[in-house]
Amino acid sequence: MERIAARTGLPRAQSKAQRAERTAHRTRQIARVIERVMNAVFVLCGLVSIAAVALITGYIIWAGLPAIREIGLTEFLFGRVWASTAAEPKFGILPFILTSVWGTLGAVVIGVPIGLLTAVFLARVAPKGLHRLVAPAVDLLSGIPSVVYGLIGMMVLSPTLMRLFSLKSGSCMLAAVLVLAIMILPTIISVSETALRAVPPEYEEASLALGATKMETVFKVTIPAARSGIAAGIVLGVGRAIGEAMAVMMVAGNVANMPGLFKSVRFLTTAVASEMSYAGGLQRQALFSIALVLYIFIMAINLVLNTMLKKEADA
C-alpha cells in the first residue's frame, strides 16, 4: 500500500480515493433508490389482484342492483316466468336458479363417484406404468376447451339421447348434466388423488396388518381419512359446474323452462350469455342482476371451500 502511494504520489492517490468514495456513494444512493422503486413496484403488483376483485365485485353489484330494485327482490328471485321480450315482460329467474342447482347436483352425482374411483386407481391401485398413462389423460381432459365439449355434446350426445329416449330434441338438461359431469371430472380426480396420497401410510399398514384386504383398506380407511380433501375437490367441481357457460349453452336447448331431465332448460350462466348480445333497457339490467345472483353463488362456494381448506390445514 505504501509502495503504491510512493509510486503514484500521495495527493493524486487521495483525490483518486475521494473520487472513488464519491462514485461509490452515488452508486449506493442509486441502488437505494432502485431498491425503493422496485419495492413499490412489487407492492403494486401484489395489490393488482385485490383491485381486480374489488373491481369485479363493485361492477357486478353496481350493475346488478337497479333491476332487482325495479322488479322487486322476491318477484325476481322467486318468479316462475321469464319472458323478457314479451309485451308485458316478466323477469322471474327461479327456473334458472333451480336449473343451475339441479344441473350441478346431477353433474356431481354422476361425476364424483367416477372421479373418486379414478383417483383411487391413480393413488393406490395403478402400477407405475399405468399411472404414467392415466395421469396425463386426466390433465389433458382438463385442458380441452369448453366449446369442444359443447360441440361433442351437440353433435354426439344430444342425437344419442334423442334416439335413446325418443325425444323431440336431444338438447335437454340431461345432456347438459352429462357434459358438466365430464367437465368436472379432472378437478375432482386431481384434488382427490392429492388428498388420498396425503394419507399417512401407517393408517393403511395398520389396517392391512389387521387382515383387511387392500380394497377394504382403501374404502374404509384411506377414503375416510382423506374425506376433507375429497370434499374440497367436490366443492371446487361444484364451482366449475355452476360457472360453466359455453358448453352448457350448446347442449341445454336454452329455453327458460322449469328444470326437467328431458326439458330444454336455461342455466344462470346461459341466461346471461344468450340474451346479452341484443338486450337493452330493463332486460339488460335484469341480465346483470342474474350475474349478481351467480356471483353470490360463486362467492358462497368459495367461502365454503376456504373454510374447509383452512380446517384441513389446521387439522
Next chain:
Amino acid sequence: MNYRTRRTICDKGLYVLVCLCAALVVGLLVGLIGYIFYKGLPHITWELLSTAPSVLRGMIGILPNLLNTLYIIGFTLLIALPVGVGAAIYLNEYAKNRRLIAVVEFAAETLSGIPSILYGLVGMLFFCQMLGFQTSLLAGACTLTIMILPTIIRTTQESLKTVPASYREGALGLGASRWHMIRTIILPSSIDGIVTGCILSIGRIVGESAALLFTAGVGTVVAKSVIKAFTRAGGTLSVALYMYASERAEFDVAFAIAAILLLLVLLINAAAGLARKTLKR
C-alpha cells in the same frame, strides 16, 4: 367360508370397479380426441387456414381467428406475466405483513374461482364501455389478463417457495441488495414455475370463449397492422368454433377448428411437461 368368499368377491368387485372407472376416463378422452380428429382433420385445408371468410365467394377461412388468438396470447402475457410474477415475488420475498399476504392470496383464489362469463360481463362494462375500448381485441386481452393472473401468481409462488433459503442468505450476506438478489438469484432459479405458468395461461387463453364473446367480439377481418387489430373486434378460435357450430351450423368448419384446438392443447400439455422436466434444477 361363506363370509370369506363374500369378502373376496367384494374386494375383487371393488377392484374391478376402480379399474373400470379409470378405463372409462381414459376411454372418454381417447374417444373424444379420436372423434374430433376423425371429423375435423380432413377439413383442415390450407385454404381454410390462410384465408378470411368471404360472403361473396361463399368461403370460410379462419386466418383472422388464428391471428386474433396469437395477438391475444401475446398481449395478455405481456401484461399478466410481469404483474403476476411481481405479485408472487411480493408475496414470497417482500411482504412482511401477514394479514396483507392473506388478503392478496385470498384475492387471487377468488379470482381463480370466478366463472369466465362474469369476467366477460365486467370486461364489457369496464374495458369496453367505461374506458371506451369498445368491443375490441384490446378489451378482450385486458379481461383475460385479470383472468390468468392467479394462474401465473400461483405457479410462480410455488416455484419461489422451492428456492432454498440458503441462496437468499448467501446473496444478502455477500452484500447484494434485495432487488439484485431477486434479479440474479431468485428469478433464474424459479424459471421453471414461471414458464409453466406461461404455458398453462396460454392453454387457458386458447380455450377461453365466454369471457371473450362480449369483450373481443366475433370479428373475422384480417387487420392491416397489429395495432389496428387491437382496436377492432376479433374472435379467437374458440369463439369462432362457437359461432360456426351454434349460430351458423357450419359443422365441418367447427370440427376443423376443434381439431386445431385439440392439437394446440396436446402441444401445450407436452410443452408444460417438458418445461417441468427440463427446467427443474
